[in-house]
Amino acid sequence: MFEEASEVFDNMFKSSFPLTFIVFIPAVLILVSPLPAEAAHEFTVYRMQQYDLQGQPYGTRNAILNTEARTVEAEVLSRRCVIMRLADFSYEEYQKALRQSAGAVVIILPKNMSAVPQDIVQQFMELEPEMLATETIVPVYFAMEDDELLSIYTQTLTSSSSQGSLSAAEVLLHTATANGFQMVTSGAQSKAINDWAITSLEGRLVGVGGEDLPTIVVVAHYDSFGVAPWLSYGADSNGSGVSMLLELARLFSKLYTYKRTHAGYNLLFFVSGGGKFNYQGTKRWLEDNLDHTDSSLLQDNVAFVLCLDTLGNGDSLHLHVSKPPKEGTPQYSLLKELEMVVASQYPEVKFSMVHKKINLADDMLAWEHERFGIRRLPAFTLSHLPSHRLAQRSSIMDVRSVSPSSRHGAGEPPAGPHVDVKKLGRNTKLVAEALARVIYNLTEKGAPGDLQIFTEQMVQEEQLSAVVDWLTAQPRAAQLVDKDSSVVSTLEYHLGHYLKDVKRHYVKADKRDPEFVFYDQLKQTMNAYRVKPAIFDLLLAVCIAAYLGLMYLAIQNFGVLYSVVRRITQPKTKTH
Amino acid sequence: MTLFHFGNCFALAYFPYFITYKCSGLSEYNAFWRCVQAGATYLFVQLCKMLFLATFFPTWEGGAGVYDFVGEFMKATVDLADLLGLHLVMSRNAGKGEYKIMVAAMGWATAELVMSRCLPLWVGARGIEFDWKYIQMSFDSNISLVHYIAMAAVVWMFTRYDLPKSFRLPVTVLLALCVYKAFLMELFVHVFLLGSWTVLLVKAVLTGAISLCSLFLFVTLVHSN
Numbered sequence: 001m002f003e004e005a006s007e008v009f010d011n012m013f014k015s016s017f018p019l020t021f022i023v024f025i026p027a028v029l030i031l032v033s034p035l036p037a038e039a040a041h042e043f044t045v046y047r048m049q050q051y052d053l054q055g056q057p058y059g060t061r062n063a064i065l066n067t068e069a070r071t072v073e074a075e076v077l078s079r080r081c082v083i084m085r086l087a088d089f090s091y092e093e094y095q096k097a098l099r100q101s102a103g104a105v106v107i108i109l110p111k112n113m114s115a116v117p118q119d120i121v122q123q124f125m126e127l128e129p130e131m132l133a134t135e136t137i138v139p140v141y142f143a144m145e146d147d148e149l150l151s152i153y154t155q156t157l158t159s160s161s162s163q164g165s166l167s168a169a170e171v172l173l174h175t176a177t178a179n180g181f182q183m184v185t186s187g188a189q190s191k192a193i194n195d196w197a198i199t200s201l202e203g204r205l206v207g208v209g210g211e212d213l214p215t216i217v218v219v220a221h222y223d224s225f226g227v228a229p230w231l232s233y234g235a236d237s238n239g240s241g242v243s244m245l246l247e248l249a250r251l252f253s254k255l256y257t258y259k260r261t262h263a264g265y266n267l268l269f270f271v272s273g274g275g276k277f278n279y280q281g282t283k284r285w286l287e288d289n290l291d292h293t294d295s296s297l298l299q300d301n302v303a304f305v306l307c308l309d310t311l312g313n314g315d316s317l318h319l320h321v322s323k324p325p326k327e328g329t330p331q332y333s334l335l336k337e338l339e340m341v342v343a344s345q346y347p348e349v350k351f352s353m354v355h356k357k358i359n360l361a362d363d364m365l366a367w368e369h370e371r372f373g374i375r376r377l378p379a380f381t382l383s384h385l386p387s388h389r390l391a392q393r394s395s396i397m398d399v400r401s402v403s404p405s406s407r408h409g410a411g412e413p414p415a416g417p418h419v420d421v422k423k424l425g426r427n428t429k430l431v432a433e434a435l436a437r438v439i440y441n442l443t444e445k446g447a448p449g450d451l452q453i454f455t456e457q458m459v460q461e462e463q464l465s466a467v468v469d470w471l472t473a474q475p476r477a478a479q480l481v482d483k484d485s486s487v488v489s490t491l492e493y494h495l496g497h498y499l500k501d502v503k504r505h506y507v508k509a510d511k512r513d514p515e516f517v518f519y520d521q522l523k524q525t526m527n528a529y530r531v532k533p534a535i536f537d538l539l540l541a542v543c544i545a546a547y548l549g550l551m552y553l554a555i556q557n558f559g560v561l562y563s564v565v566r567r568i569t570q571p572k573t574k575t576h
Numbered sequence: 577m578t579l580f581h582f583g584n585c586f587a588l589a590y591f592p593y594f595i596t597y598k599c600s601g602l603s604e605y606n607a608f609w610r611c612v613q614a615g616a617t618y619l620f621v622q623l624c625k626m627l628f629l630a631t632f633f634p635t636w637e638g639g640a641g642v643y644d645f646v647g648e649f650m651k652a653t654v655d656l657a658d659l660l661g662l663h664l665v666m667s668r669n670a671g672k673g674e675y676k677i678m679v680a681a682m683g684w685a686t687a688e689l690v691m692s693r694c695l696p697l698w699v700g701a702r703g704i705e706f707d708w709k710y711i712q713m714s715f716d717s718n719i720s721l722v723h724y725i726a727m728a729a730v731v732w733m734f735t736r737y738d739l740p741k742s743f744r745l746p747v748t749v750l751l752a753l754c755v756y757k758a759f760l761m762e763l764f765v766h767v768f769l770l771g772s773w774t775v776l777l778v779k780a781v782l783t784g785a786i787s788l789c790s791l792f793l794f795v796t797l798v799h800s801n
Contacts, residue, residue, distance in 0.1 A: 040705060182704055529704040537580045540711075544588045551592050551718075555599045562795065569796045 200281035203499030221275020226396030229477030240312025305379035312419035344449030614683020652759035
């Protein structure tokens with residue numbers, strides 16, 4: 001046959017050009033065709049944080065993943081992709097996987113984060129800072145659970161947990177029936193992003209009466225933080241602070257438009273970026289204002305700086321100070337006004353002052369007011385959290401709302417971080433009242449403590465709720481909000497609506513000695529390819545060889561069938 | 577999977593053809609070139625069918641999951657052209673009946689194998705992803721070899737002048753079965769919601785039954801005179 005074939009081909013190529021063309025072009029095309037990317041399942045994964053802060057690396061350092069999937073139950077994890085579900089996630093198992101030099105870790109999060117049982121939320125929230133505390137060499141990804149992914153997990157679980165305790169025949173059968181999964185990410189290796197600009201916004205309301213008016217600064221940082229940037233929605237921290245700041249800006253801009261209510265204080269509002277990265281936006285803003293320009297509101301006569309951080313929940317309020325305010329200062333009067341408003345109008349709120357000295361040896365500053373404290377500006381932070389160390393300030397569990405079904409009993413265990421609009425509205429009104437009492441000097445003028453300056457209708461809960469909804473509609477991690485992003489431009493528009501001289505401030509890390517470095521490839525597409533082990537191919541080859549042998553025998557002995565058929569039909573034809 | 581897997585699939589798909597070619601004695605008749613001609617006819621007929629379908633059957637955009645019974649039936653009717661093509665191949669070859677049938681069927685089936693299965697196998701079976709469908713496709717090519725041999729035999733019988741009157745009906749029925757087999761299979765799948773392995777099994781059984789029937793008819797016809 002082959003001799004004939006070669007003859008035929010010879011003739012073909014000599015005689016007819018078009019035939020050659022027809023045969024050769026497809027052949028070439030076939031040989032160079034790339035391997036297709038037709039995956040069993042394709043899903044979006046969110047990479048763990050990767051950043052350098054003050055030269056110190058944090059988070060995962062890798063983005064590329066091309067290994068077979070296992071669950072933690074498997075005996076050998078080295079160079080495998082370990083998949084875990086949030087429900088079964090524990091730090092010991094995570095550490096075990098990393099110690100066994102796993103190739104990667106993929107953590108599957110439930111689709112509806114707000115319905116996760118609260119004990120799991122609390123546990124995971126505690127673990128987040130620990131996962132980020134040191135650098136991890138292998139990539140760590142988070143994926144949202146869906147049916148396909150769940151089935152991949154279950155199949156991997158059964159194949160991982162049943163290894164080792166089987167006989168050889170069972171293992172052989174297992175290799176033929178079970179599916180392995182090759183996890184492959186499509187993106188490139190993560191690179192440092194050069195020249196990333198963190199944007200901050202400022203705006204002001206100018207007081208009336210005189211040149212050298214005291215200035216009250218209201219500050220809130222707008223960025224969010226969590227173990228994975230694309231999953232950090234930061235509702236309570238610090239969506240609540242920003243929405244309160246916008247509401248205060250709205251209320252006081254109204255008061256400042258009328259001559260009778262125009263007060264003798266300048267109000268400076270500052271929405272800072274990079275708050276979760278040691279308050280980079282605030283730091284640069286202070287440098288710009290104090291060191292580089294000649295005249296600035298911050299240089300002259302600052303009454304106090306009020307930082308708003310995590311105010312959307314809880315029944316307590318804490319005024320964090322790095323130095324207790326002295327009597328007679330505007331700071332002290334705000335403290336007193338807050339106490340008075342709480343005592344006379346909101347008895348259910350527990351108000352207290354928390355004193356913590358600035359620890360310059362620490363890598364991270366505790367609260368935003370410490371940035372101002374370092375520059376000798378009187379400042380404090382208002383928050384419902386008693387301590388800056390609480391994990392709620394940097395968790396992907398900090399979402400807009402928690403569904404009631406996720407709580408086991410009535411309000412117990414405590415619900416995970418979320419924004420309660422009622423409480424946010426109450427806190428906003430409380431702060432607005434206290435500020436107004438300071439600005440208009442009401443206590444000295446003899447106004448009673450339960451005098452309500454703002455009516456219930458003036459502090460609009462719908463407005464607060466809408467702002468929080470909008471802020472939590474997209475992740476606002478500092479790596480994701482660039483200067484063209486809709487978060488910044490919408491914030492700018494909002495501020496511009498109420499305030500004057502709205503300006504942007506950009507922070508770029510120094511090229512030589514960068515204070516912060518962000519990395520890309522934070523969101524990727526991952527493919528799970530169904531694969532079989534090499535032994536399966538061998539097994540298949542043996543089966544196919546046996547089948548072909550049978551075929552050969554059958555075709556060789558076709559004559560037998562033919563004669564049988566003939567014998568059956570013969571008598572019939574004879575009778576005809 | 578790997579190149580090895582492609583090798584497996586390819587062997588499964590191609591070797592039965594090779595064995596059939598060798599064992600049926602076609603190689604002794606110097607029939608290679610004639611098989612290639614049959615293959616060329618296959619290409620020509622498929623091209624004509626495609627042009628016809630593209631011209632007269634606009635793409636039907638019905639709702640998902642709705643089975644266009646009439647449309648599919650009409651499309652299957654176009655497969656009648658295959659019968660004409662097979663007849664054309666056989667009428668251009670002189671020789672004994674078995675020889676004509678085997679040449680036409682081998683050329684036809686091999687051309688189909690090369691044209692419609694080699695490329696998917698090359699592209700699919702080599703990819704990372706493992707799927708049983710490439711093994712199934714290879715099995716399917718074995719079935720279609722049997723199918724085309726049976727079909728060629730039926731066409732040959734149908735075109736004989738000395739076909740007895742009593743044979744006319746069964747041969748016509750078989751002919752119709754051959755043409756509408758694919759359509760019937762699709763209908764089965766749609767009505768009974770069969771899995772891919774079951775479909776393959778049903779197809780094998782159906783093809784086996786058709787070819788056994790045509791073998792009976794063929795043997796009777798050849799040895800009756």
